Amino acid sequence: MTDPLERLNRLPIRENLRGLRPYGAPQIDVPILLNVNENTHGVPEDVRSAIVEAVEGAVAGLNRYPDREFTVLREHLATYLGHGLTADNIWAANGSNEVLQHVLLAFGGPGRTALGFPPTYSMYPLLAGSTGTGYLTGSRDESFDLDARTTASEVAATGANIVFLCSPNNPTGTALPLEVVSEVYDAGEAAQAIVIVDEAYAEFSHSGTPSALELLPGRERLIVSRTMSKAFALAGARLGYLAAAPEIADALRLVRLPYHLSAITQATAVAALTHSAKLLANVDEIKRQRDRIVSGLTGMGLPVAPSDSNFVLFGGLDDPGAVWQDLLDAGVLIRDVGIPGHLRVTAGTQEETTTFLKALESLIRPRVS
Template identity: 55%
Template sequence: MTFPPIRPELAGIAPYGAPQLDVPVQLNVNENPYGPSAAAIADIATSVAEAAVTLNRYPDREFTELRTGLAAYLSRDTSTPVLPEQIWAANGSNEVMLQLLQAFGGPGRTALSFAPTYSMYPEYARDTHTTWVAGTREQDFSLDLDTARALIEEVRPSVVLLPSPNNPTGTALDPAVIDALCEVIGESGILVVDEAYGEFRRQGVPSALDALPRNRNLVVTRTMSKAFAGAGLRLGYLAADPAICDAIRVVRLPYHLSATTQAVALAALRHADELLGNVASLREERDATVTWLRDQGFTVADTDANYALFGMFEDRHAVWQGLLDRGVLIRETGPDGWLRVSIGTPAEMRSFRHALLDVVKTSARKAQENP
């Protein structure tokens, strides 16, 4: 017997996490490079100070005011208003997803997605003793409806997880797929459309929120970590049928959202337009980055997120290391041969481009010297 007595299936597994390195240009975890303004910071500080007065008391377990604020925010993005009773929130969309698997997954049940997809999904399944099944996407990382429908009919999953835009590829989900898959899943399961990067989608690409009124088994998740420039806040949330929110209440930990978290999130919502003010410029920078990468001969996945997946590399780790040696940190993720770069400020993206060209040039020279 080894110590500590960890569950056997967890023994020797490395925890999830991207490298946290102190380098001049950090473009590896899809953060918004633009921080909150002085006005937003002041509002946050005042709100936290007010919350601190009653820290001897437990916070509002139902986070009623925050649910109302999040519902109003989401209602700006859909033709049918989202109601507070349709909202659930937790400490990052990671906890939201884990709670969904706790409530709707478990022993004897299955969670399903289509690879490549977010690498934490199978971990949520593992941690909740939910069987994990991964289908495959097309060559362009899109989702073929007939293939998806056939696998769902075969597996009959309790939870289907589909990020849109997809992580790590940035591929947006065809809206027609949502209604079709909700129909095939039926009331024996739920379809979770993970819109962590939803605010970055290109103009004309609708949110899955539009499909909520038609599908009671649909869940749409969002986060304040990305477009809202709140990665340090740790606030994720979902919109769904109120019955789904009630089911999550059964598995949530008591008072899981602190008073300070609720206060900061409400302050962020009051400054939503300002915090989201750089989204348009990040979209432009993303599109320019995709064009530049393709002009250099790289293959780039179409993306509606604030990152770009590009390749192909015989030795992607060597390219990743070469960029790091030049002070630029990106992400070694996705299918073999691909790398992912987050979209940063114009200055950061210039540094990335210069570093990548230098790495490629250096690699080509070494190949000539050592044929």
């Protein structure tokens, strides 16, 4: 009896895909799920009603193809982002992963390379591989930060065609100074590098943390990607988007599938954006729970990475796998992201956070290095 991976590898798949496993976090039925950075507060009842009403209206026209240009949605997204953006600056797809895939299809491919800075979002190399794009890695310092001069030097030295900058970074939670983005952009001039700043968790940043949206004017190779999965509590709706120069969106039109955003998806997203204030009302509470986790972990003597996101990376663990399993046995699922001595936990509700902290404190002392 062979395992699924062995059977898969008997097929004539591309060599760069051979031996790989699909991306995905464990989906385990336990009381408290704090492993994939979801918004644990859900969609408010009145917003759910508005979404249902909008979807019902879209259902009446399901015999027709949706608006291929998702014009109304782009207008709403531009209004939400501000910074003088218009619908021409916006692109959207089924989650930010598909947005990034479109970018790689348009600007990557065989003979081209993308550059990331691990530990960072683990989909970047997978997206590169699936599009035939080479993937290179740069360096972070011991605090998981990026130094502007060092990072820019690596961009220039590699001649990468696409550069991934994640801010706040997943899985560390650390945000980037705009100096890093601007110097990386300038360093990519010779290779005409597309620079992507992945701001999936931007709404959870501390007050005063800048967004790369401020740098868009005059930088036609700069892309800022966002998602409605996190702060908007719409992970199940699958809507990601980006802001960039209009010519970037024109390039992505060349590689998208026809009518790639369904009428249901467009209706859901527009209804959510119309009620964005109510959907984002829980962001401050999530930030409070994140900061409470940071305080609690610090009080246990565990080193914590500064977080501008809705999750916290903590270290100091002799055996993170055992801690992960003991928490799971206690009904709390968090994430082992593969960084030695570390685990990551999503900020939950007040009750979920309390349960996590109490469970961790009860078992952590013998395993602290």
